[in-house]
Amino acid sequence: MYDKWSKILSHTVLFKDIDIDSINSLLQCLKPPVHQFQKNEYITIDGDPFTGIGIILLGEATVVKENVAGNRIMVNLLKQGDIFGEMIAFSNRNTWPVSVSASCDTTVIFLPRDKITGNCSNICFSHQELILNMLGLVSNRGLLLNKRLEYLSLRSVREKIATYFLEQYDKLGKPKFKLPMNRNELAEFLNVTRPSLSRELGKMRDEGFIDFERSSISLVDVDSLKEIIS
Incomplete structure (x- = not known):
């Protein structure tokens, strides 16, 4: 039952450097449940019992x-191959600290934490690789959360917009890009109201910092955007 998901999992951080045959063997060992959710249905609810590390399959x-x-x-957007729940998997917390809802029909596989760290009857090398990948994932996510805390500490709407756009610029290496979320989602992500976001975007366009059309953003004056957050 897991064969059709192995290729997707092979592209995730958690299964890095593990070949597809080994992934199939691991899944047969771990026997993780796979669940399907409809659009707007909750995948997890804050306070509910923790069910394992989730991976978006579809x-x-x-x-x-x-x-x-x-x-x-809004804390994060998850797409195919993205992982959630890894930060609490090895903590002493037994409930979900956040809610996760399906943005469209979504399939998720849950890897129980006790089976990841438990003794493998086959003592397979791929299981050891999985644990090492898990440790690396948690460490890197901790560093990202530290950056996220710094990001959320910005006071003005303009600083938040400039910071987000410059991060996209650094990530993609080009001044024109398509936003990975709509305006409502971006407003939630930046922890600002939708009207405040739209108003500030309009001002920044009028002042020659940016230009935009629907979800496409052009950074007209990168240097001036850097001055906003300096």
């Missing part, structure tokens, strides 16, 4: 967190 999902006031903050 579809997309949104990671959200509610603050004490009940306001939703």
Whole structure:
């Protein structure tokens, strides 16, 4: 039952350097459940029992967190091959700290943490590789979360927009790109209101910093954007 998912998993960080045949053997050993979710259906709910490390096999999902006031903050967007739940997999917490909802019809495989770290009856090399990949994933995610905390500490809407756009510029290596999310999702991601985001984007276009058409963004003056966050 796992054969059709092995190729997708082979492209994930968790299964890096593990060949497809070994992945199939690992899955037969781990026996992780695979679940399908409809659009807008919750995959996990904040406070529910932790069910294992999730990997998106098909579809997309949104990671959200509610603050004490009940306001939703989008933490991350998940696409095919993306992983979630790894930060709490080896903690003493037994419940999900965030909610994850399907953005469209989505298929997810859950790897139980006790089976990942438990003794493998076959003592296979690929299982050891999986554990090492898991340690690397957790370490790198911790570094990214530290950066995320710094990112969210920015006060003005303009600083947040400039920082996000410059990160996309550095990542893609070009001043014109397509946003990976719509305006509502971007507003949630930056922790600002949709009207404030639209208003500031309009001002930045009028002042010659950027240009945009729908989801396509052009950074007209990269140096000036860097000055905003300096």
